[in-house]
Amino acid sequence: MVWQYSDKTVQLFMDAVHGKPSSHLGEIENPDGLGEHGSISCGDALRFTFRVERHPTDPTKDVITSARYLTFGCTSAIAASEALCILIEQGGYTPIQALGIKNTDIVEFLEGLPEQKIHCSVMGAEALEAAVFNWAQKRGVDLKLLGIDIMEHEQADGRVVCKCFSLTEPYLKRKIKELNLRTIPEITNAVKAGGACMACQHVPGGLQDLLNEIWGTENKMIHLPVLTGIGQSATLPHGAAVGDPSASPYLFSKSIETTIDQEIRPQLQRDGGDLEIIDIKDTVVYCRFSGACANCAGANQTLKMFVERTLKEQVDERIRVISVQ
Numbered sequence: 001m002v003w004q005y006s007d008k009t010v011q012l013f014m015d016a017v018h019g020k021p022s023s024h025l026g027e028i029e030n031p032d033g034l035g036e037h038g039s040i041s042c043g044d045a046l047r048f049t050f051r052v053e054r055h056p057t058d059p060t061k062d063v064i065t066s067a068r069y070l071t072f073g074c075t076s077a078i079a080a081s082e083a084l085c086i087l088i089e090q091g092g093y094t095p096i097q098a099l100g101i102k103n104t105d106i107v108e109f110l111e112g113l114p115e116q117k118i119h120c121s122v123m124g125a126e127a128l129e130a131a132v133f134n135w136a137q138k139r140g141v142d143l144k145l146l147g148i149d150i151m152e153h154e155q156a157d158g159r160v161v162c163k164c165f166s167l168t169e170p171y172l173k174r175k176i177k178e179l180n181l182r183t184i185p186e187i188t189n190a191v192k193a194g195g196a197c198m199a200c201q202h203v204p205g206g207l208q209d210l211l212n213e214i215w216g217t218e219n220k221m222i223h224l225p226v227l228t229g230i231g232q233s234a235t236l237p238h239g240a241a242v243g244d245p246s247a248s249p250y251l252f253s254k255s256i257e258t259t260i261d262q263e264i265r266p267q268l269q270r271d272g273g274d275l276e277i278i279d280i281k282d283t284v285v286y287c288r289f290s291g292a293c294a295n296c297a298g299a300n301q302t303l304k305m306f307v308e309r310t311l312k313e314q315v316d317e318r319i320r321v322i323s324v325q
Contacts, residue, residue, distance in 0.1 A: 003076060006111035012082040013075045024085035025078070026068045032138065033064075035130025036121050046071045046081060046151040048127035050088070052095065052135070059139035060096060060146070064088050071125075076110075083109040084124040095132045096148065101125065116317065121191045122175075151311060161207065162193040162200045169210070176214050184208060188318075195318040198282060201218050252316070253280050259314045264307055268293055275307065283318040285311065288325070299323070 005013075016023040031049035047070040054059035067088045069081040083106045088098050103121035104287055109112050113121060136143050143149070158168030172193055181187045184207050188195040193207060200206045260275060273293025278286040287307070289299055296302070300323070306322040 004114060005079075009076065009079040009110045009113070009289055012079040012110070016078050016082055024068050024082055025070070027070050028066065028068050032062070033131035033135035033300060035127040035132070035134060037126040037130060038103075045073065046077065046123050046127045048081070048084070048124070048131050050131055050135075052097070056137075060094065061134075062094055062139065064093055064095060064098060069124075073120065073123075074309065074317055076115070076120040077123065079110055080106050080113070080120040080124050083121075084128060088128075095135045096143075096146065098128060099132055099148065101128065108167060116189050118189050120188055122179075122273075159205070161205065161210070164195075164197055164200075165192050166193065167193045169205075172207070172210055173214060176210060178256050182211070184211070187211075192318075195283075254309060255315045256280060256285060256319070259311055260307075263310055263314060267306070268302075278324050283320060285319060285321045286324050287321060288323065 012023075016025045019025070027047065028049040028051050032052045032054075033048075033050045035048045036049075037046050048067070049069070050064045052062040053065050055063075067085040069085060070256055071077050071081050084101065087105060087109060091097070091101075093100075103118070103125045106121040106124055107118065110121075133143070135141075158170040161167060161169050161172055172187070172191070175181065175191050176187065179186075179190050179232040181190055183241075184201050186192055187193050187207055194201045202208050257277065260277065266273055268289075271292055273289060273291040273296070275293070276288045276290055278288055280286070287303075288301075289293075289296070293299055293302065303321055303323055308319065311319045311321065
């Protein structure tokens with residue numbers, strides 16, 4: 001799948017990766033606020049930092065003067081992080097005022113995001129909340145007295161539902177209600193839960209049970225004419241896409257193979273290397289470098305930053321690529 005990004009999203013991404021002075025990719029040393037969200041081991045992750053101009057007597061009047069981020073993620077993750085920093089700096093916000101920035105503001109600033117990439121904007125908003133909570137602790141600001149509940153207890157005390165991303169039941173319930181999420185694919189698109197190993201989707205107490213508890217409805221099945229490899233149709237869960245391995249493992253594998261053949265292999269062959277697919281299990285692709293790439297010192301970086309990132313962009317952002325000997 002080729003994601004359709006707005007010109008603004010593409011421009012922010014290109015400015016960041018090329019290190020233009022106006023971009024915000026980086027980290028503030030000894031920041032006044034630091035927040036993290038996501039999991040590098042399973043996909044997108046974001047570290048957000050900001051510095052304030054301190055008010056001499058009232059810390060609630062501190063003003064954020066600069067913001068930076070580090071992210072392991074795709075085009076939309078980088079662009080959404082850029083958008084967050086720009087909104088904060090241009091707004092001249094205090095940390096408390098910055099909490100008013102929601103993921104929908106980030107999406108609007110980017111002139112839209114693909115539905116499957118909405119989680120990138122949520123990730124920025126969550127990292128901002130964590131950074132403001134960190135600032136409040138450092139400055140001795142009692143957020144609860146101000147009527148602000150960042151809900152830090154959700155991660156500390158709640159039952160973990162999605163182990164891949166360490167997402168708890170209280171957190172997921174809040175997000176399901178807050179974002180009006182009605183299906184498992186919608187949850188995955190918004191907060192990534194269920195998008196890695198997928199084990200939490202239908203187990204007791206899993207994502208479907210949370211949906212049923214909140215909305216009181218079962219996830220309905222719909223019939224779509226999806227090729228299964230023998231000319232027959234398959235029944236797909238509501239909201240499933242052709243690029244989703246739960247929709248059709250055959251089509252999912254073919255999408256990976258096509259992307260490697262058309263986008264990845266030609267680039268490797270130019271340098272005398274190649275790539276062989278060994279196996280595909282769910283969203284994990286096992287492969288082996290050959291030729292010049294097999295003994296290259298930068299093979300691991302090529303695997304993650306080129307092969308995996310390309311497959312995430314073109315096929316499914318949940319894909320992980322593992323090298324085998």
